[in-house]
Amino acid sequence: MANSSQARKRARQSEKRRRQNASQRSMVRTYIKRVNAAIESGDQSAASEALVSAIPVIDGMVSKGIMHKNKAARHKSRLSAQIRGLAG
Numbered sequence: 825m826a827n828s829s830q831a832r833k834r835a836r837q838s839e840k841r842r843r844q845n846a847s848q849r850s851m852v853r854t855y856i857k858r859v860n861a862a863i864e865s866g867d868q869s870a871a872s873e874a875l876v877s878a879i880p881v882i883d884g885m886v887s888k889g890i891m892h893k894n895k896a897a898r899h900k901s902r903l904s905a906q907i908r909g910l911a912g
Contacts, residue, residue, distance in 0.1 A: 848885060849891075852882060852891065855877065856882075856903070866910060868910040872907050875900075875907060879900055882896045
């Protein structure tokens with residue numbers, strides 16, 4: 825347990841940030857699952873619309889430091905490749 829007032833404040837801040845970051849990560853995962861569900865159903869137009877809405881959310885996580893830029897790029901690349909694969 826934190827003993828000094830400074831350490832107590834840092835613990836409060838850390839917990840607040842942890843909750844906010846967890847919420848943001850959950851939101852990104854939900855957007856990615858929506859794209860994957862559209863891909864599974866085979867609906868290319870719905871999948872591309874879902875990806876268009878997911879990309880700004882993924883990029884926002886990078887700017888907030890919640891997700892690494894390479895991980896975000898990997899997600900976007902793989903999802904778009906899967907959507908392109910639906911056409912052929």
